[in-house]
Amino acid sequence: MEAIVFRDVSFSYAGSEKKALKKINLAIHPSEFTVICGRSGCGKSTLLRQLKKNLAPYGKLEGEVLYYGKEIQNLKERESAAEIGFVQQNPDNQIVTDKVWHELAFGLESLGLSNAAMKRKVAEMASFFGMQNWFQKSIQELSGGQKQLLNLASIMVMQPKVLILDEPTAQLDPIAASDFLATLQKINRELGTAILLSEHRLEEIFPMVDRVVVMEEGSILIHDTPRRTAQFLAAGEKQNPMFYGLPSVAKIFSLLKGKGECPLSVREGRLWLEHKLEKAGVTGKQTEKGSEKKRIARQKRRPGTTGKGNTSIRIRDVWFRYQRAGADILKGVNLEVEEGEWFCVLGGNGVGKSTTLKAVAGLIQPYRGYTEVGGIRVEKKNQKQLFHKCLAMLPQSPQAVFTEITAEEELLEALYHWPLSDKEKVRKVEDMLELMELDELAKSHPYDLSGGEQQRLALGKILLQEPKILLMDEPTKGLDPFFKRKLADILGKLQRRGVTIFMVSHDLEFCAEYADRCALFFDGEIVGVDTPVAFFSGNSFYTTVANRVARQWFPEAVICEEVAGLCEEAMM
Amino acid sequence: MVLYLYGRRRAWDMDVGEYRMFQDGLGEQAEFFSYHPLVNLSCFGFIIGVAMFSTHPLFLALILLAGSMYSALLKGRRAWRTNVGMILFMMVFMTLINGLFTHNGVTVLFYLNQNRVTLEALLFGMASAALLAGVIIWLGCFQIIMSSDKFIYLFGRVVPILAMTLSMVFRFLPLFKARFTEIHNGQKCMGRNISGSSWIGRIRSFFKEVSILIAWSLEASIETSDSMEARGYGLRGRTSFHLYRFSRRDAVALAVIGLLGVLSVTGCAMGKTAIYYYPGIWIKAPDIWFFITLASYLALLVLPMAIDIEGERKWRQLYFET
Numbered sequence: 001m002e003a004i005v006f007r008d009v010s011f012s013y014a015g016s017e018k019k020a021l022k023k024i025n026l027a028i029h030p031s032e033f034t035v036i037c038g039r040s041g042c043g044k045s046t047l048l049r050q051l052k053k054n055l056a057p058y059g060k061l062e063g064e065v066l067y068y069g070k071e072i073q074n075l076k077e078r079e080s081a082a083e084i085g086f087v088q089q090n091p092d093n094q095i096v097t098d099k100v101w102h103e104l105a106f107g108l109e110s111l112g113l114s115n116a117a118m119k120r121k122v123a124e125m126a127s128f129f130g131m132q133n134w135f136q137k138s139i140q141e142l143s144g145g146q147k148q149l150l151n152l153a154s155i156m157v158m159q160p161k162v163l164i165l166d167e168p169t170a171q172l173d174p175i176a177a178s179d180f181l182a183t184l185q186k187i188n189r190e191l192g193t194a195i196l197l198s199e200h201r202l203e204e205i206f207p208m209v210d211r212v213v214v215m216e217e218g219s220i221l222i223h224d225t226p227r228r229t230a231q232f233l234a235a236g237e238k239q240n241p242m243f244y245g246l247p248s249v250a251k252i253f254s255l256l257k258g259k260g261e262c263p264l265s266v267r268e269g270r271l272w273l274e275h276k277l278e279k280a281g282v283t284g285k286q287t288e289k290g291s292e293k294k295r296i297a298r299q300k301r302r303p304g305t306t307g308k309g310n311t312s313i314r315i316r317d318v319w320f321r322y323q324r325a326g327a328d329i330l331k332g333v334n335l336e337v338e339e340g341e342w343f344c345v346l347g348g349n350g351v352g353k354s355t356t357l358k359a360v361a362g363l364i365q366p367y368r369g370y371t372e373v374g375g376i377r378v379e380k381k382n383q384k385q386l387f388h389k390c391l392a393m394l395p396q397s398p399q400a401v402f403t404e405i406t407a408e409e410e411l412l413e414a415l416y417h418w419p420l421s422d423k424e425k426v427r428k429v430e431d432m433l434e435l436m437e438l439d440e441l442a443k444s445h446p447y448d449l450s451g452g453e454q455q456r457l458a459l460g461k462i463l464l465q466e467p468k469i470l471l472m473d474e475p476t477k478g479l480d481p482f483f484k485r486k487l488a489d490i491l492g493k494l495q496r497r498g499v500t501i502f503m504v505s506h507d508l509e510f511c512a513e514y515a516d517r518c519a520l521f522f523d524g525e526i527v528g529v530d531t532p533v534a535f536f537s538g539n540s541f542y543t544t545v546a547n548r549v550a551r552q553w554f555p556e557a558v559i560c561e562e563v564a565g566l567c568e569e570a571m572m
Numbered sequence: 573m574v575l576y577l578y579g580r581r582r583a584w585d586m587d588v589g590e591y592r593m594f595q596d597g598l599g600e601q602a603e604f605f606s607y608h609p610l611v612n613l614s615c616f617g618f619i620i621g622v623a624m625f626s627t628h629p630l631f632l633a634l635i636l637l638a639g640s641m642y643s644a645l646l647k648g649r650r651a652w653r654t655n656v657g658m659i660l661f662m663m664v665f666m667t668l669i670n671g672l673f674t675h676n677g678v679t680v681l682f683y684l685n686q687n688r689v690t691l692e693a694l695l696f697g698m699a700s701a702a703l704l705a706g707v708i709i710w711l712g713c714f715q716i717i718m719s720s721d722k723f724i725y726l727f728g729r730v731v732p733i734l735a736m737t738l739s740m741v742f743r744f745l746p747l748f749k750a751r752f753t754e755i756h757n758g759q760k761c762m763g764r765n766i767s768g769s770s771w772i773g774r775i776r777s778f779f780k781e782v783s784i785l786i787a788w789s790l791e792a793s794i795e796t797s798d799s800m801e802a803r804g805y806g807l808r809g810r811t812s813f814h815l816y817r818f819s820r821r822d823a824v825a826l827a828v829i830g831l832l833g834v835l836s837v838t839g840c841a842m843g844k845t846a847i848y849y850y851p852g853i854w855i856k857a858p859d860i861w862f863f864i865t866l867a868s869y870l871a872l873l874v875l876p877m878a879i880d881i882e883g884e885r886k887w888r889q890l891y892f893e894t
Binding site: 052054055077078081082085086088090092093094095096097098099101102105106107108109110111112113114115118119122138139140151154155158358361363383384387388391392393395396397399400401402403414417447461462465471 | 720721736739740742743746747750751754755757758759760761762763780783784787788791792793795796798799800801802803804805806807808809810811812813814815
């Protein structure tokens, strides 16, 4: 019997005519691992929430949602709580108690188990998840990845038969995200729990899952194996927006019009490419043909800055630590960013990337060295000058800047202190709404927007300050691949207007494609700065998937389009 | 080489071992900390309970001395300075206040503005200062031994919902603080609330920041309540999980503490330790009950310290004296 069945399910939210779900038919078998993808707002969350009695949104539901043949709404409370687990996006908001061990037992407490029984189950789960070392810790000492693992574990401890996850890795950095996904795979393989999750980052999840569901505007576009789904998304006249979210290997495969089984992992991609190139008589490293200019034109890459422009951000030998007795976070950071440049700082967790950003914005004071922005020393007494049409920073959580009740007013609020006439202000706001492509959502409440839209609204609010230098901390976090491209477009437009973009990111693919220069941060200092091509082709592990696939033939290709382009050329 | 290092370390550690213990502070490593919360609570309950009603100079001296030592054992060398400072300050302050404002007592020392300043009033002020300081010092130790977890557990036995609420409060306070920092930084980066802004502007920004915090937190709490419901919160018959075990050791300790505690409370209640400051100082002549009370209370005062020192000695013996 199927674990979950959606039969002709349609749904519209209370007070809205628009159908959020349209005639959904879907069956999930026991122990199946299924991923649901689709653009933000396509109905993924609405679909997932129908599976949990207490979380189902208010509105009009037609059709049936069945759990092992029983209607979800008729399940006993106890059954629904214990057998269907639900993990949400934000790691922080889901945690209720102050200690790891207590959080783990929360669900069991609800079920009314005895202390001895709880102790045993909690012990089991902590061992399964490898949480022994942080079992006694306070929640506030945990990293985001650990928090999300804890959320997962505190649900697994109730031994659910079905696990539902709504974009669980959206707020995590890539390393924590792959840990999390690996744990999910382990749960599926070793415990046989059926898993249904929605996800944007398909790179890693695709090789793990049994089935993929692609949604578009409330209906299911395709429900098939990952390989066939990849082929489906790549085929057709106009590429589906979700094509951009496919694993790099699948993208290269489809760009080269590959036939047969679609490769999904780096290993499979390499073998397939080797086979293909060998048949065409291409072996060994291919040196670049043609001039640099031609190459750039061919790869649609913007020419990088020349290195002769004015310095916009200067970081000179900056040392910083939080406490007198603590360890140094920044150990002599030196960096110069040019005017109008798009600069990305990459690096692992906790190496000091975000701290560097804070030092540039003057949110922390280095104990040695200094930073200069647009020729102004970053110091307390210069703050007014700095933030006036010069420097702006987009915070990691867009909520941190929202104060008003509509998107429009939110942007107007940003202009509150400007000496402009009301008419001018309104015009500026309208322009910004258009630039951020939020014009249709002008009257929406900021908190009703999706993650990507909130991000753009916050960015719009920051940009109304007309900064010459824009600082961003992980701007691509939680964005779907389609929004990511849109963000890149917007930032590109700004750059052409002369805005310097300085961002800290974990997103290698994004930086490889759009940045002018990238820097690798490690252990409190910058260990390498270069253009993306030189940067990524010089690294062997810390590089893009496309580069890892094709480096033995085309070491200088770092994004999928480049790999595909060079392959085609070599085979001609 | 390894043996050599091991030997060296042992020698060095044993030489100054006991002193180091009072220098660095044991904190949550203290042996007494590892006892069942009920044992901790009853021990401190009796100590502080009796201390609050003690006016006998001998008792006060013991409470202060034992308290200062225990607080140094738990918090390290620095506690000495703060404790002695506090005791001295209180002594001077309360003795003066009481001496100047209370004119009871038969032994007049001198007249100030035609008001009597009496020896009894000064002494009573001093005794009250000692009492207050003693209670504060012991509460400081209590705070270390009774962690929030233990509190939550003990409350949870009586009122389960209170335990959960407390636990949630301990969770959300640091979360709010982190959020507020992010909001403040976000506003700063928009050029609000920075140095150079006007006072009015800064106050307005502050209220704006608070309102963002409230909106954000309310929004987030929807997700929290979803997560609670998803894990069956609200089902009947909720239990409360804890990690504590009541072992034989705890039973013995509880019995001893109970006996000592009951003896000292009875002794005090019977007025065997009574002392009157007004009109003249009168101390009840000590009888056998006085000594029993004194002995059992003294035993209570040094019990946590004895347990900790014994634990520490055992530890060193086990690991450094093989």
